Amino acid sequence: MGNNNNNKRRKFYGNNAGAAGNGGFGGASNGGKSAQQNAQNGQRQQNKPQNAAGGGNGAGKNKPKNRGMNPANNANKNRNANGNNGGKNRADDGRKDTYVYELDGNVYINLTNKCSNGCEFCVRNERASYYGNYLWIRHGDPTAEKVIAELEKKDxxxxxELVFCGFGEPTYKMGEMTAVAEYAHSRGLKTRLNTNGQGNLINKRDIVPELKGKIDLVNVSLNAPDAESYQKICHSQYRLDAFPALVEFAKSCVKNGVACRFSVVDCIGAEAVESCRRLAESEGVPLYVRKYIADS
Incomplete structure (x- = not known):
């Protein structure tokens, strides 16, 4: 595991930061390339014109792919020459869309596949299922009524907890999320929102008041200590505006009495984690460091 994490750190913060896949999910390896080839690739990468956001030069070249904004294309990326990517395709094979799934003693709600980020380490980059739950939505995002109907079948x-977290950013579906949260509370169930913290940008309004009394804990994915590092890893459609927005969102939650914490994935490296910890402390928001899950 140590070697894998070292490779992931090179993926995020080394010469290849912000580049496309370096040999597998999470940037685990260079696919057996020689040291000389890697050095040459690194030199070519350094010679490419880039902007501060880690991709793009003002003329549209070298712009990072925003995988998060086109889940259909992302899900259908062919991993093999014959077009078979190991069952990861989003093709309609008769399976029912999964809106509600269970994991680690919690019930999870998958409201949408739309996301403003295209994170390097996101599990959906490589597969359509997560711990046996097929999470690509092919027949339209669920209504609150559909989700509640599924919950009615469960004890x-x-x-x-009931956790809003799936293959997309839940704050795209504020109405559905808050309605389901109210239902959860009516059944005595605590609620958590796992979010990229860009909900105010997405909805073009302050959504914090709408979360108060509905969401018991907001978990904001931080994953980098500054805007440029964040963009290299997360490829937000809002580019360098995303990071300060998510920090302000978390601070607003705390200020307005909505329990909130930052989270980081440990594969970003110990130094980056410590930088995130210092940032979180300076902003008065707790930090949770979670393990990187490479496979289900």
Whole structure:
């Protein structure tokens, strides 16, 4: 695991930061390339014109792919020459869309596949299922009524939390999310929102008041200590505006009495994690460091 994490750190913060896949999910390896080839590739990468956001030179060249904004294309990326990517395709094979799934004693809600980020380490870059749950939505995002109907079939007292987290950013679906959260509370179930923190940008308004009393814990994915590093890893459609917006969003949650924490994935490296910890402390927001999950 140590070697894998070292390779992931090179992926995020080394010569290849912000580049497309370096030999597998999470940037685990260089696919057996020689040291000389890697050095040459690194030199070519350094010679490419880039802007501060880690891709793009004002003329549209070298612009990072925003995988998050086109989940259909992302899901259908062919991994093999014959077009078979190991069952990861989003083709309609008769399977029912998964809006509600269970994991680690919690019940999770998958409201949408739309996301403003295209994170390097996101599990959806490589597969369409997560711990046996097929999370690509092919027949339209669910209504709150559809989600609640699924929850009605379950013994919610068996769960620790209801978590809004799937293959997309839940704050694209504020109405559905808050309605389901109200239902969860009516059944005595605590709620958590896992978010990229860009909800105010996405909705073009302050959504924090709408979360108060509905969401018991907001978990904001930080994943970098500054705007440029964040953009290299997360490829937000909002580019360098995304990072300060998510920091302000988290601070606003705390200020307005909505329990909130930052989270980082440990594969970004110990130095980056410590930088994130210092940032979180300076902003008065707790930090949670979670393990990188490479496979289900």
């Amino acid at each position: 919610v007292s068996a769960y620790k």
